[in-house]
Amino acid sequence: MTTPPQTTVGAIRDGSWQRYLTFSLSTWVTIGLLIVVTALNVALQPTFFTTYSLTSNFATFAPLVFAAVAQAVVVIGGGLDLSIGSIVALASVVALTVMDGEPSRVAIGVLAAIVTGVIAGAINGFIVGVIRLQPLIATFATNSVFAGAALVVLPKPGGMVPSTMTTGYRSLVIGIPVSVLIVVLAIVLYWLLSRTRLMRHIRAVGGDRSAAFASLVPVVRVQMASYIVAGAFAGLAALAILANTGSGDPFVGSSMALDSIAAVVLGGIALAGGRGSGIGAVAGAIILAMVSTVLSFMGVPTTWRQLASGVIIVAAIALSVVMSRKDQR
Amino acid sequence: MASLDITGVDKRYGGVQALKGASLSVAEGEVHGLLGPNGSGKSTLNKVMAGAVRPDAATIRLDGQDLRIHGPQDAHHHRIESVYQQLSLIPHLTVAENLVLGTEAARAGWLTPKAQLVEVDAMLERLSPVLGGGIGPRTRVGSLNPGTKQLLEFAKVVLRRPRFLVLDEATASLHRDQVALLFAMVRELTAEGVGVVFVSHRMEEVLDLCDRATIIRNGLNVATVDVKDTDEQELVRLMVGDLARAAGRGERPAPSRDGQPVLSVRGLQAEGLADVSLDVHPGEIVGLGGLQGQGQSELLTGIFGASPAQAERIEVAGDPVEFRNPRSAIAAGLALVPGDRASEGLYSVRSIQENISTVTLGRRARAGLVIDARAEKEAATSQVDALRIKIGALADAVSTLSGGNAQKVVVAKWLLSEPRIVLLDDPTKGVDVGAKAEIYAIIRDLTAQGVGVILNSSDDVELAELADRVLVLYEGRIVQELEGTDVTHDNLVAAALRISDDDTKES
Amino acid sequence: MTAMQSPAAPTAARWRAIVTDPIFIAAAVAVAIVLVGQLVSPGFGAYSQVVGMVRVASFLGIMAIGQTIVILSGGDGIDLSVGKTATLGAIVAARIMDGSDSRLLLGILVPVLVGAVIGLVNGLGIAYLRIPPFVMTLGMTGVVAGIALAYTGGAAAGRSAPALTGLVNNRGLFDVPGVVYVWIVLIVAVTWLLRRSVAGWNIYAVGSNRVAANLSGVPVRRNVIMAYVASSVFACLGGILLLGYTESVFLNLADSYTLPTVAAVIIGGTLASGGVGGYLGTAIGALVLTFLTSLLSTMNMPESWRTITSGVVLLVLLGMYGRQRKLRT
Secondary structure: OOOOOOOHHHHOOOOOHHHHHOOOHHHHHHHHHHHHHHHHHHHHOOOOOOHHHHHHHHHHHHHHHHHHHHHHHHHHOOOOOOOHHHHHHHHHHHHHHHHOOOHHHHHHHHHHHHHHHHHHHHHHHHHHHHOOOOHHHHHHHHHHHHHHHHHHHOOOOEOOOOHHHHHHHOOEEOOEEHHHHHHHHHHHHHHHHHOEHHHHHHHHHHHOHHHHHHOOOOHHHHHHHHHHHHHHHHHHHHHHHHHHHOOEOOOOOOOHHHHHHHHHHHOOOOOOOOOOOHHHHHHHHHHHHHHHHHHHHOOOOHHHHHHHHHHHHHHHHHHHHHHHHHHHO | OOEEEEEEEEEEEOOEEEEEEEEEEEEOOOEEEEEOOOOOOHHHHHHHHHOOOOOOEEEEEEOOEEEOOOOHHHHHHOOEEEEOOOOOOOOOOEHHHHHOOOOOOEEOOEEOOHHHHHHHHHHHHHHHHHHOOOOOOOOEHHHOOHHHHHHHHHHHHHHOOOOEEEEEOOOOOOOHHHHHHHHHHHHHHHHOOOEEEEEOOOHHHHHHHOOEEEEEEOOEEEEEEEHHHOOHHHHHHHHHHHHHHHHOOOOOOOOOOOOOOOEEEEEEEEOOEEEEEEEEOOOOEEEEEOOOOOOHHHHHHHHOOOOOEEOOEEEEOOEEEOOOOHHHHHHOOEEEEOOOHHHHHOOOOOEHHHHHHHHHHHHHOEOOOEOOHHHHHHHHHHHHHHOOOOOOOOOOEHHHOOHHHHHHHHHHHHHOOOOOEEEEEOOOOOOOHHHHHHHHHHHHHHHHOOOEEEEEOOOHHHHHHHOOEEEEEEOOEEEEEEEHHHOOHHHHHHHHHHHHHHHHHHO | OHHHOOOOOOHHHHHHHHHOOHHHHHHHHHHHHHHHHHHHOOOOOOHHHHHHHHHHHHHHHHHHHHHHHHHHOOOOOOOOOHHHHHHHHHHHHHHHHOOOHHHHHHHHHHHHHHHHHHHHHHHHHHHOOOOOHHHHHHHHHHHHHHHHHHHHOOOOOOOOOHHHHHHHHOEOHHHOEHHHHHHHHHHHHHHHHHHHEHHHHHHHHHHHOHHHHHHOOOOHHHHHHHHHHHHHHHHHHHHHHHHHHHOOOOOOOOHHHHHHHHHHHHHOOOOOOOOOOOHHHHHHHHHHHHHHHHHHHHOOOOHHHHHHHHHHHHHHHHHHHOOOOOOOO
16 A cells, blocks of 8 residues: 555556546447447448438437436436436427427527426426435436426427428538537537536535535535536427427427436446546437347347347446446446 | 634534533644544534534634634635545545635636646645655546545645644554655644644654644543643543543453364455454454554454455364355354444344344244244343343334444344354444443453454554454554553554554655 | 334323324325315215225235335335336236136236246346346336337237136125225235344345345345345236226336336335335325325316326425435534
8 A cells, every 4th residue: 555556547647648548447338339339230221321311310319319418417416317308308398389380489499498407407406405305216206297297288299390490400511410410519518518617516426425515515506506407408308309300299208217327327427426427428328329220220020129129228237337336446 | 813712512413422512722823633532522523613514502713703604615715624534535536626626716617727737736746755656636536545545635625725724633544754744734834824723543643743732532621731741641641531541451361272263264365454364262352453444344344254355264163164245154153243333233223123133033033934023022122131221112213322322232133143253343432431341341241151252443442451462453464463461552552653664664 | 113112102202203103194194185085076085986096096005015125125226117017917917818717827927927037137137236226127117118019019919807807896895896805915914024024124124224234144135136026026916906907908008107106105104215114104105196196187187287296295295204314414
């Protein structure tokens, strides 16, 4: 214990480029999985890198990408949000109702989705941070509140999304599909967030609540803020869903709680909190989405596809969790 | 002269009164020692000043003005900063991120780290001679060793430019040259008028650094002394009181060590332990001494099969055994009273009955499956009576008990298993004087029945009173063995400290 | 616990202990709902009406047996796969029974075994790979859904055995259907097992402090695995009884039961963090939820508002007795 052994961290000088290539074990798992699913996709679907294919693939990923970043922020802060899916549903039906198919009201719709997400997030944050209920069960309960609220706003699937949104979402900007840019936007937003004092504090609270409290971090406020930020990202996910499907559906987020958590785990974010990055969650979401396209292109019968993807996801989660624990040592 | 005065501090945790009217007064420019035995309330008093603990009653005055401190931020606002006994570094953040945590420079929420990084670099530069190699602002804190972490904790607080600085066991994991640098920095601060509260279990550090010292015992002030007018013996006498000193060794015949050991361990390896071998004979109390955190707890849990460990050979009364989990150790006749009662020893929300029954439940149950309520009650009652545990009802949650009675419940559950070897990890930590004496009596009773005992204790007086032999550990090795009349408080302190001196030469 | 209460306890304190006991609160709420129902819609509190509601509650109550044990076992224990597992149990049972009493026994045994295997996988993943329970069981939800889809090929077939339907629908002694007697027997048996068997005490030990339990020689992993096996087995049993109620199955028959099982456990006073509580409370919790749902539908409240209400009720009760420790003590 007297002199610590020269670790890789120490051997590589601060500020050198190698620093950017020293990843933790769980990051390597994420990168490895991403390469494998991409390779499989390309092998099975030679048209994968054409703009048409990229547009439609990324258009399908994008909602989950935002939901995964939302979940990532909460999980890094040591919490959990099982209500992400119904926040997405609620924000989407509110935005849909506000826009009412009018292209001129897209801007208000965007604002409405984000504000709805922020309010829902603030409710979660208040319950978890101030009232101090266990995040798992508290957000499980708010999940049904938000899901019910979505049904109140839009009792059954329907409605029309302004055409500008749907066509814009599938168009190209200087040769790059908008849906790809939107996924890039998610990464940029997270990167910007990671430069804020808030995100630093979120990581600290997730890493060790009591230590953060002793280190002058306003823990309760930070916890609330993490759910609010997540709500805002959920609002963006709702917009992506609207743009992708062209109509409203109050049940749209039902699988998103599981998918966002799976994406977070696959992205190398420790569920114990404090560790990982929202960019990992983006990768996790893409891995998850590509697993299902791979299965369909492999010709797995529809009735078996869900079982296959379920087993693959559980296996991948197990791998990530085990590797992430090895990192901790 | 400006001063920080804290008076009339009361604090109760459940059944234990940690502080009753304690007070402390620190002048600017002085280093004020805060001394007291384990569990005397030093840390609680410090945490009240730091805003981390809500006192039941307290008056805090700075420069004669009443202060309201409702949280760490309030204390920081008045530039009262603390190094807690328990480190508050976040493992997955980097050194630089930790050093400025909570005080990050930002513009409209966006981090503007440049100027702060210069300060951090300067601080790390200052510490670099004793920090160990390869540690830069971007190093993650989690992988660092305890000494380095403690130094960083100190650096973090100094960077906040305190007016009053509380150092609670801030030197516990430091080597001598690290301590020297810390002392130099503290003296610079006091020269600039900073008032420092200094807590350390190393008496010579107190004598070296402090101007005055306040001694508290059982949550009460005993005395405040000028350090230059006193000496170690006097301070120790104030801390432990005359009573504990006079008690001396128990009148227990020295056990025979000729026969077969009841427990024999050879070449035990584990995290924090290197090649430990020991024998325990029937009726013998083998103490584990040295500074705390040198592998004593790991040794006990390693033997017990509770933490991963490999041994060349472990024998119980001559029979080779291999413990892969506590269950197999219990079956072989071992018992472990763990170091952290609340988190390792008790089901605090469950009843006293269930806590006492747990180890031996299957032995009394019908067909090993169905609980015989009367047998359980009789078993528990017999222990409650024998150990004189003060309880309301057996059905009460164990969390309603005071520290001493709760610890007796832990002991009771093991006595029902009629163990041959009892491993005790600091069994009287946070236990009041009366209960302590009773626990000593229980331990002596066990040895009278031929049980072998290994006793780790953070209290050297306790080792001196109980142990037949003491193995002194340092960095996971047994470095010295004291036996018979050599087992004295002074020798134990010397053994623990001389070793740390030797070590600093290597680093 | 009451058995060991000291007889000399002062009556006032004793009364306070009873009145603040979650079981008492939940029972009072259940009675209050019936009284309010009788006022709002005369006949709501009639004997046959109440018996009918208890019958409906029995499905939820039986599915929540395992959830109780899982939550009691601590370590953030929760089984989010009970709904899907119950559905699968019903699907398998319907296929095997196919409307014939001669295959009734087989039709119960096979689904229960299927349940045991699902629970075993959950338990192994949680105890050995140390995957957080909610992630493991949420992941298994996808797998179980996949199994159901693959097994049925998308269209559920088969019918309940007439004897099973009779047990659930025909009124017997005191005009009470057999399924309610089955539930009563289970309430007594499970409560007794938890309070008076070594396995029960060990579940409490593991739930209240895993480290202490391990150091006391209690086999922690075995108990955790058994808890999840019990959860899936009782989920399947509940699914089978639900099949008796509906006679035929569909692919999401019992999916919506997951949240109510958790809610019933929490309303019944079992600590979300484990170690304290019991099944009697859960059974009353199941009654509260079922009475509430009936009341709300009697009042013509749409599905959406009922979902919101059950979420809010769960949050309020959690707030009353499930708050976590403060940072500054």
